[in-house]
Amino acid sequence: MEELLEVRFFGNPLLRWGIALLVATAVIAALVIAKRLAVSRLSKLSDRTATRLDDVVVQVIQRTSTMTIVVAGVAAGVRSLDLPRDGNLWLGRVMIVVLAIQAGSWITNAVRLLLDARVRPDVQPGQRTMGAALGFATNLVVWAVLVLVVLSNFGVEVSTLVAGLGIGGIAAALAVQNVLGDLFGAFSIYVDRPFDLGDFVTVDTFSGTVERIGWRSTQLRSLSGEMIVLANSDLSRARIRNYKRMTERRAVVTFGVQYDTTNAKLAAIPGIVRETIEGIDGLRFDRSHFVKLGESSLDFETVFYVLSPEFNAFADRQQLLLLSLHRRFEQEGISFAFPTRTVVVQREAAIER
Numbered sequence: 001m002e003e004l005l006e007v008r009f010f011g012n013p014l015l016r017w018g019i020a021l022l023v024a025t026a027v028i029a030a031l032v033i034a035k036r037l038a039v040s041r042l043s044k045l046s047d048r049t050a051t052r053l054d055d056v057v058v059q060v061i062q063r064t065s066t067m068t069i070v071v072a073g074v075a076a077g078v079r080s081l082d083l084p085r086d087g088n089l090w091l092g093r094v095m096i097v098v099l100a101i102q103a104g105s106w107i108t109n110a111v112r113l114l115l116d117a118r119v120r121p122d123v124q125p126g127q128r129t130m131g132a133a134l135g136f137a138t139n140l141v142v143w144a145v146l147v148l149v150v151l152s153n154f155g156v157e158v159s160t161l162v163a164g165l166g167i168g169g170i171a172a173a174l175a176v177q178n179v180l181g182d183l184f185g186a187f188s189i190y191v192d193r194p195f196d197l198g199d200f201v202t203v204d205t206f207s208g209t210v211e212r213i214g215w216r217s218t219q220l221r222s223l224s225g226e227m228i229v230l231a232n233s234d235l236s237r238a239r240i241r242n243y244k245r246m247t248e249r250r251a252v253v254t255f256g257v258q259y260d261t262t263n264a265k266l267a268a269i270p271g272i273v274r275e276t277i278e279g280i281d282g283l284r285f286d287r288s289h290f291v292k293l294g295e296s297s298l299d300f301e302t303v304f305y306v307l308s309p310e311f312n313a314f315a316d317r318q319q320l321l322l323l324s325l326h327r328r329f330e331q332e333g334i335s336f337a338f339p340t341r342t343v344v345v346q347r348e349a350a351i352e353r
Helices: 014-047 053-062 066-078 085-118 125-153 159-175 177-192 263-278 311-332
Strands: 200-203 206-213 217-221 227-231 240-242 249-257 283-293 298-306
Touching: 014 053, 014 066, 053 085, 066 085, 085 125, 177 206, 206 227, 249 263, 249 311, 263 283, 263 298, 263 311, 298 311
Parallel strands: none
Antiparallel strands: 200 206, 200 240, 206 217, 217 227, 249 298, 283 298
């Protein structure tokens, strides 16, 4: 038996090969169990959270390659053997290749899952294309970096190659800098989502409904009907107001009553306004005050909220409020003011001669 254990294969006794096999088996089993436990625990945790990030982590771990686990176990077992220098060198290179492939798979899968989570089923085909392009660009960069890392570990001189790519990239960027600016602006819009299709937005002095988000430009349909085309690079630097994402609208109404209105009626007006607003569905009262002694009126300012972001709903509620106030003031004997001017003519005394 002892003679059998002393039999050598590739310079190592049979006993050492058996130990290597046991180590490899133990490492593979430990990694498989660790993967299953991690997926199970994280899946339960992700079910209790609303964020998408933990779901992505679970799916990325699930897609860990079995080949990676096997190679890691074999590498751990082989470490217990006496190998020549070239053998250890090639074993390290194989491990680097496998780990690079696995790392690239983790990153690209994570990016794809995150992009899929941001694309709704009803989005425009242009946005889906933009998401696919962003995923492609990410994959290209990740795999290019990993290939360079692998080539460097295989002894390939990559500094000259990187320098050449850098010079060519600078030249290409200078030649198409405007196009690249619009393209990165489109990516910025896709990632940050300052607006979606159908949102009514104001960009500087332009207002309209978003109809199309393309690679180079975004198209708005103005209220008067014409198409407004804005470069994505300009949008990425502009101040954008998105009215579609409002939850309610704030409105300010000012009106004046005649100067001959009694003090008691003036004091009652804020209460009348409040009762009128609170009696209309979809309105929320904020304040109403006597604010100014005008040239021909006693001026009041009222602030209220329309509990809907839609402009038509806002206009309807404001109209209903003004009609209701007019009717209530008629009942209370309060008259709205209109511009008036009183001219006082004084007769001069006769001049004695």
